């Protein structure tokens with residue numbers, strides 16, 4: 243596992259013991275001087291580096307900011323986020339035939355997705371930089387989170403959405419939290435191209451997961467899962483299965499593990515296998531991992547009912563692919579029908595998720611059938627967003643309402659009939 247170069251001395255550009263480093267050429271930059279999203283030398287992705295790395299003993303408090311020892315600041319604009327449930331699902335667990343199955347339901351964050359974890363940190367950094375306008379491209383959930391956290395911080399927010407391809411609940415959130423919404427006649431990847439251009443021209447501070455500080459907040463999903471397992475079972479899960487869109491979460495979880503390994507809190511052989519699931523109609527990461535590439539090739543045309551992962555050009559692939567490989571994980575694609583089946587199975591155990599979220603469970607089901615996932619494994623599936631985000635998908639997957647007359651006897655007849 244590539245280490246975080248703990249032996250390196252803190253560079254002069256560090257502030258608060260934090261700096262940015264290019265994952266390709268190692269170039270180091272000051273973190274809070276001026277907005278920067280890619281390496282000025284080679285265009286590579288940037289990641290946050292710290293003077294010291296976290297141990298479990300260093301965590302205190304609640305939510306995302308419990309993990310301040312692994313974040314660039316002590317506290318940020320908070321609604322509050324994190325502390326999401328790690329559900330037991332006895333029926334699904336026995337159907338899957340694994341040692342244990344838990345569902346980390348990120349849909350229970352304040353705006354209904356894990357994006358809130360990234361936003362609380364990203365908006366704190368925006369305040370440090372002194373920017374006035376925040377922007378993102380979004381398949382929906384990032385825009386909802388940005389609008390809420392930006393609004394809370396009193397900053398202007400601008401979101402670019404693929405016209406007609408965003409679930410109703412998400413647009414409603416962005417609208418009511420006060421974002422200016424631009425609907426682009428293109429897909430998510432085109433929206434990201436445009437908003438990146440705007441950011442490069444200094445028109446707005448970019449809060450997509452290309453922003454390395456978003457991923458710092460999202461690392462806390464990994465810390466929460468590992469801490470919960472450590473407390474409850476005195477061991478760590480063998481595998482974490484998650485839906486993949488831009489691959490930000492995959493990259494963030496991998497970084498959480500590397501940091502714990504760097505501090506000695508986690509042994510290399512204890513690192514969970516990162517297992518990424520994509521929709522068949524939008525699976526460039528699956529292709530790249532299967533072909534042994536270090537980056538994805540852009541899919542120009544993508545389609546899936548799981549709109550949150552309808553992405554053809556995952557920007558964080560160069561960070562996420564090593565995470566899949568080095569942890570001995572894998573990737574798999576699933577059909578929309580398999581996604582809907584998994585969404586229903588989760589809902590039957592009381593866990594309401596949007597379609598993209600159910601991809602994790604659909605992927606696990608396939609990997610168990612093929613024997614890639616063993617019966618002796620402790621598995622955690624991440625469900626990334628709440629059922630109410632996409633009410634149309636939920637209604638389509640669920641039972642049909644039946645009309646009855648306005649009369650008790652007639653209702654009884656109907657129930658008997």
Ligand SMILES: *Cc1c(COP(=O)(O)O)cnc(C)c1O
Nearest residue numbers: 383487488489490491550626627
């Ligand atoms: C953003 C999002 C994803 C994709 O996450 P990445 O970090 O971009 O891979 C998956 N599911 C939901 C519900 C999301 O909002």
Ligand SMILES: [Zn+2]
Nearest residue numbers: 264267281284
């Ligand atoms: Zn570089």
